[in-house]
Amino acid sequence: MQARFRRLAEKERRAVVLTVDGEAVRALEGDVLLTALMLSRGFARMSEFGDGPRAGFCMMGACQDCWVWTGAGERLRACSTSVAEGMDIRTHVPEGIWPIPA
Amino acid sequence: MADPRVIVVGAGPAGIRAAAALVEAGLVPTVIDEASRSGGQIYRRQPENFTRSYEQLYGTEARKARALHTCFDALRHRIDYRPETLAWAVKDGRLHVQSGMTAEALPYDALVLAPGATDRMMPIPGWTRPGCYSLGASQIALKAQACAIGEKVVFMGTGPLLYLVACQYMKAGNAPVAVLDTTPFHRQLRGLALMAARPGQLVKGARLIAALRAGGVRVVRGITPREVTGGEAGVTGVRYADAAGRTFHVECTAVGIGFHLRAESQLADLAGCVFAFDPAVRQWLPAIDAMGRSSVANVYLAGDGVRVLGADGAETSGKLAAQAVLADLGRPQPEDRTRRLLRDMERHVRFARGVARAFPWPHDKVAAIPDETLVCRCEAITAGELRAAVTALEAPEVNRAKAFSRVGMGRCQGRFCGLASQEIVAAACRLPVEKAGRLRGQAPVKPLPIAVTDGGSHA
Ligand SMILES: Cc1cc2nc3c(=O)[nH]c(=O)nc-3n(C[C@H](O)[C@H](O)[C@H](O)COP(=O)(O)OP(=O)(O)OC[C@H]3O[C@@H](n4cnc5c(N)ncnc54)[C@H](O)[C@@H]3O)c2cc1C
Ligand code: FES
Numbered sequence: 001m002q003a004r005f006r007r008l009a010e011k012e013r014r015a016v017v018l019t020v021d022g023e024a025v026r027a028l029e030g031d032v033l034l035t036a037l038m039l040s041r042g043f044a045r046m047s048e049f050g051d052g053p054r055a056g057f058c059m060m061g062a063c064q065d066c067w068v069w070t071g072a073g074e075r076l077r078a079c080s081t082s083v084a085e086g087m088d089i090r091t092h093v094p095e096g097i098w099p100i101p102a
Numbered sequence: 103m104a105d106p107r108v109i110v111v112g113a114g115p116a117g118i119r120a121a122a123a124l125v126e127a128g129l130v131p132t133v134i135d136e137a138s139r140s141g142g143q144i145y146r147r148q149p150e151n152f153t154r155s156y157e158q159l160y161g162t163e164a165r166k167a168r169a170l171h172t173c174f175d176a177l178r179h180r181i182d183y184r185p186e187t188l189a190w191a192v193k194d195g196r197l198h199v200q201s202g203m204t205a206e207a208l209p210y211d212a213l214v215l216a217p218g219a220t221d222r223m224m225p226i227p228g229w230t231r232p233g234c235y236s237l238g239a240s241q242i243a244l245k246a247q248a249c250a251i252g253e254k255v256v257f258m259g260t261g262p263l264l265y266l267v268a269c270q271y272m273k274a275g276n277a278p279v280a281v282l283d284t285t286p287f288h289r290q291l292r293g294l295a296l297m298a299a300r301p302g303q304l305v306k307g308a309r310l311i312a313a314l315r316a317g318g319v320r321v322v323r324g325i326t327p328r329e330v331t332g333g334e335a336g337v338t339g340v341r342y343a344d345a346a347g348r349t350f351h352v353e354c355t356a357v358g359i360g361f362h363l364r365a366e367s368q369l370a371d372l373a374g375c376v377f378a379f380d381p382a383v384r385q386w387l388p389a390i391d392a393m394g395r396s397s398v399a400n401v402y403l404a405g406d407g408v409r410v411l412g413a414d415g416a417e418t419s420g421k422l423a424a425q426a427v428l429a430d431l432g433r434p435q436p437e438d439r440t441r442r443l444l445r446d447m448e449r450h451v452r453f454a455r456g457v458a459r460a461f462p463w464p465h466d467k468v469a470a471i472p473d474e475t476l477v478c479r480c481e482a483i484t485a486g487e488l489r490a491a492v493t494a495l496e497a498p499e500v501n502r503a504k505a506f507s508r509v510g511m512g513r514c515q516g517r518f519c520g521l522a523s524q525e526i527v528a529a530a531c532r533l534p535v536e537k538a539g540r541l542r543g544q545a546p547v548k549p550l551p552i553a554v555t556d557g558g559s560h561a
Pocket of ligand 1 (some may be wrong): 114
């Protein structure tokens with residue numbers, strides 16, 4: 001996977017480190033999770049239907065195509081959740097957590 | 103008598119102006135918005151630790167953005183403002199809201215719905231690939247995150263946002279590779295007479311296209327989208343056919359697509375408002391009077407959530423809706439002010455009709471998308487499956503086709519597939535689109551967190 005977004009301005013913000021599927025990802029305070037994901041791995045989640053990775057679509061909380069999970073199993077919308085230090089983000093439903101229907 | 107309880111949903115231009123007029127009349131409205139900061143779409147605020155100026159963020163609209171933000175900031179302590187709160191249903195005269203893990207059902211004497219719009223979408227093979235976003239998303243990435251959706255971007259679709267976002271990317275130092283418009287140039291001229299109702303806006307639009315050309319951006323009109331190409335890793339290009347049917351491929355790392363806008367009318371639907379088919383935009387929209395009164399006595403509709411008029415029209419319609427609320431609560435408003443607002447509104451409606459004519463929804467291209475195209479992103483349902491559902495099962499009606507094929511039942515609630523599936527169903531059944539039924543809004547209008555508890559209603 002590859003970075004897809006490109007930062008154009010506002011680069012002088014405080015750094016925040018989170019983990020995505022166990023790997024450290026550096027972001028900046030004020031980034032939403034989707035931005036952090038698209039600047040590092042280039043996708044947000046795997047489609048449940050086997051048609052590959054998805055990376056959100058609307059960035060405004062309408063399409064629900066950017067769902068990610070926390071290690072504790074909480075479901076988050078990556079486009080409308082700000083990054084925070086130490087967040088533990090999973091691009092798959094964590095094992096042992098019952099899949100949550102829409 | 104206790105003060106009437108007025109709730110406004112949406113803190114964009116329409117909702118803010120409605121709330122301000124209510125406060126001016128001595129009321130304390132509740133203002134609900136899902137977002138953490140006020141402003142709505144066009145005047146969306148950047149996170150607090152960002153430092154770009156109003157001019158950098160909003161360009162020619164900087165003055166209006168500042169005016170609207172100042173207006174809301176002055177209201178904040180005179181209203182019951184609830185950010186990060188989703189209005190998810192209207193039932194039995196109560197608005198159901200959720201914030202964090204708490205849900206409440208709020209009673210109201212008047213409800214003003216101003217939830218805005220989302221991009222209108224034509225499904226295109228490959229549009230689920232990482233790197234393909236809506237035009238709205240492309241703009242939000244820039245405004246709210248100071249990011250481009252990719253280094254080499256193609257913008258494709260039609261509508262004013264297509265050229266606006268392309269120009270905003272160019273100004274931000276990330277000029278797009280190409281702008282591909284489904285509307286042929288001669289069609290665009292057709293809206294001119296109506297758009298002359300707002301000459302300033304018309305000139306701004308013409309300048310955008312000239313600026314793109316001057317910046318060396320390729321602008322092609324009259325195209326048909328064929329595919330967002332790429333693989334597992336995401337977008338690598340766009341394939342399209344020109345007006346003569348010749349196919350081209352443009353390499354890029356990201357695509358922004360959009361076909362003007364659609365109103366977020368689900369809450370109005372749940373409130374029981376009567377809808378009517380508007381042939382100019384080929385959409386079912388809630389019926390309103392000139393002031394914004396819906397068919398339901400105490401429900402008022404304003405802004406792009408009832409019909410897409412753009413930001414200035416949203417402000418005017420918000421003010422009008424507040425006037426209607428106040429008049430119906432027995433607090434009539436100065437007539438000359440209402441008359442002025444109504445006159446203003448007429449111009450916005452004319453202009454919007456011109457825009458609809460100049461940038462039409464390419465419904466024939468939508469109806470003809472190949473069978474293998476994923477129409478529903480949420481449930482991965484193809485155009486072919488939808489066609490099979492309506493023809494084999496004799497279900498010439500969108501709601502029934504939806505039940506058979508699950509299109510529109512996914513977690514986006516049909517926001518991104520609903521209008522396209524109406525066209526596909528209508529064409530498959532050889533019916534005019536207004537006879538093919540209408541996707542109904544369902545509660546919750548957006549998925550709720552699983553553990554929401556009922557915080558009770560404060561009566
Ligand atoms: C992504 C996008 C970008 C746009 N950019 C431009 C532009 O650059 N220039 C232009 O002229 N027009 C633009 N438009 C058109 C734009 O919709 C209008 O110009 C203007 O913002 C409409 O104002 P409004 O108040 O009706 O709605 P909005 O400004 O969209 O405000 C609606 C508000 O309601 C809230 N809301 C919606 N549903 C709910 C709910 N269920 N519960 C709680 N809150 C809710 C939203 O969070 C939002 O803050 C854009 C539209 C979109 C969708
Ligand atoms: S990208 Fe659409 S909901 Fe997050």
